[in-house]
Amino acid sequence: MKKLIVFFLSLSFCFTFSQEADSIKTKELKEVLVVGTKATLHEKQTKTLATLDEFLQKSTKVDLIKRGAYAWEPIINGMATERTVVTIDGMRIFGACTDKMDPVTSYVEVSNLSEATISSGQQGSCHGNTIGGSIDLKRSQRQFTNAGWEFFVNSGYETNNRQKIIGSAINYADSLFYVDTDVMFRDAENYKAGNNKEIQFSQFRKLNLSATSGYRLAPNKNIEASVIFDRATDVGYPALPMDVSLAEALITSVKFNYKPNLEQIDNWETKLYFNTITHTMDDTKRPVVPIHMDMPGWSDTYGFYSKVNGKYKKHQFLANLNSFYNRSVAEMTMYPSDPNENLMFMYTWPDVRTLYAGIYLEHNFEINCHSNLKFTTNLGFHNNNVASDFGLQSLQIFYPEMKASKSRFLKSFSTNYFYNKDGISYGFGMGYGERAPSVSEGYGFYLYNSFDGFDYIGNLNLKNEKSLEGNANIGFKNAKWQTKISASYFHIYDYIIGIPDASVAPMTIGANGIKVYTALDYATILSSDFTISYQLSDFWIWKGQFVYNLGKDNENNGLPFMSPFNYMTSLGFRPGKFSSELQLKGNATQTEYNAFYGEDKTPDYAIVNANLGYKFTFEKSKMILNTGVENMFDANYTTYTDWKNLPRMGRNIFINLMFQF
């Protein structure tokens, strides 16, 4: 694999400690991906300053929809933002762009993070109702150590898009107090696809600052405050008709942690958080636009959670009481060519307020030393309220009987069995989950989707989308071999997707028509992956990773963004301080595609990557140098996740340098 030691399956680790009689082992099917520069394992990465998107791409469960070089949209088991929950340390954040140009992951930086926990399907319902799964991005896990001062300087350069990366971190910790600060700046020009073809409007610039500080109030009580400020400017989206002049987020939280002197309760963590996002689309740099328009969006979220972990004999418990209040507003103002004419204005998101309150309960029962059973329940109350009369009246054009407020009750349950003995592990489970329609699905007003060329209209009469899920996995591990195959099957009732309505004319110039978000009776998604690794010798390791997803609607036609057969295989050589890797990566031809949803047949591709790393250690400081070449043979290719077949980056040589003292 290109990146060495990238993920751990807790499942495959637990049995190592099974000798310890009194420890309760949590066996769960979730992937923990080292993504940030804050993790200790970070320095084993082969491209230390890769973007968060590049890190997430390594998971077999996650792929990313690409509308340009920046702000890729994560999809889990082939399901995009509406069907997944992406959180930062348990905090809910919602992008402010109606066109999904700003997924939550675009507002953080690897320097803020230590790892990403990826949970598939209902296993990911801890922080909210989901269908496809969840990603929880974890910030620094530092505690009250006596580490004193630490200084880091990071810098990188990539030749293809002349991306310059510069960052630093200053950390201090003693037994009562710690503070971590970091800053990272990236500036990239247009990238070039294979054969040196420049992709216009693929530039980006991003500045990220973050600080976390903790104070120990008592030996078992501490308080932590955290802030992330992220500001991206001049971001091009070559696959879309508009770019972004500003995407700015302020993400803040205060956490109180308490370890009661009770045998049954391990930890009680309570967090209050607030985040605000401003997103401004911009088409002024495009040479030809049918009509110039401004499309700003805002999303503010206030929330809290209170999470208790405990154990009693062979039972392990987790309860998470959580709530958030989100305000999403987006506007569109079009400028007529005659300057004397009034501006054309509409709300595309009519100031939708979402109030959610829910409780998540998890019970892990250790049947014996090598098998356990896990039950989860998530019950939530969900209310949407349209606060703008202007917006409400706009939507009443379509739904004359519409009321401003709508409440739902969301339920989710799952149960999983895990077994792990003598290198053999297997598990299976069932789940049921529900989700409310997203703001766009419920309340969107003429949202142009350039993928299929339709204007989308929300539908507030949508029922909850419901998923019945089954999953199974089996793995084998010995001193040299490690293999695992896992599959999930989702039968989704009232599957929400846009369906053309010929009776309504589109608004956007050149659009193909109108799609109204509608519930299909059902849709099914099969997601499967296979990973294998073989330790050839002390220094050599071979790895392989294969993914295949299949999605069908109720008429047996394909769903969009389902992975065709996708493979990655790598050979790594790691003697001591030196590491190197050669990687082959590709897709088979996409045979399951559906023009109805804007897809076409994506041809197969294969690219070769290679990288080298070396760790220099001096007396009290160290320097890590990583360099590599991506898409070595400069293939011109596109994948099923590339919006409108946007070609991917051609040959790129990167160099990352990390200096610690």
Added chain:
Amino acid sequence: MKTSIKYIVAIFAMALTFVSCSNDDETTVNELDGITKFKEITNDTHTIELYSHMGSLEQGYNEISLRIKDNTTDKYIKNAEVSWSPLMHMAMMTHSCPYSAVEKVTENGTLYEGYIMFQMAQNDTEYWDLKIDYTINGVDYTATDVIDVPASAKRKVNTFTGSDGVKYLVAYIEPHHPKVALNDMKVGVWKMQNMMTFPVVDGYTVKIDPRMPSMGNHTSPNNIHATQTLAGGLYDGKLSLTMTGYWKINLQLADAEGTILKGEEITETVTASSIFFEIEF
């Protein structure tokens, strides 16, 4: 603890009292709410005050209210029988326009109202005057004066000869203040019987197709063509406007059998109808 609960209860009770007090405010009905005087016509005995929403008249449909003041007592007359007739003075001829009867607004009030639809505007040489005839306690009076009817900034009236050879007048009435919403729409349809008589046309349909010429000439969904609910009345429909800006409401006039008398359907090649209204907000 007990005392604090007592206080809370007391505060609540007080708050409730205040809330209920403020609800008792009586609002006196002011007849002149929302209308502004734009003209006084005086004769020997009375002064007639003319009011409208805009504080002026313009080409198109105008709702006009009036009050009659006795010049000697300064009191407003509550028991008059009123009628009016607008007249356009052109170089070679005179003609009238569609107008309604004048009705008392409330039994005990002083206000009378009706509508006049000026199908054309005044210009340097041509002007409108308004003759008001009224009877008080069996005595007839009359007052006449020139009124200002400037051209409307946007097209509010269509005057045309239908395919049946009849001369029709179609005027925009409501919404006064268009919104991004499904607006209640009112239009009027009259025909010219002779130079002085313009009766309401009954049983027709005014088909509407709002378009934004500045933005690819897109339309809007769920419009409802205007039809009459009562013979002799105005036409009601629903006008959907999906954004602010300049809208051209393309029209087709259909008779009771559905035959199109005037106006064209909008297609790729036909981007506007020959009869239309304009609004901008």
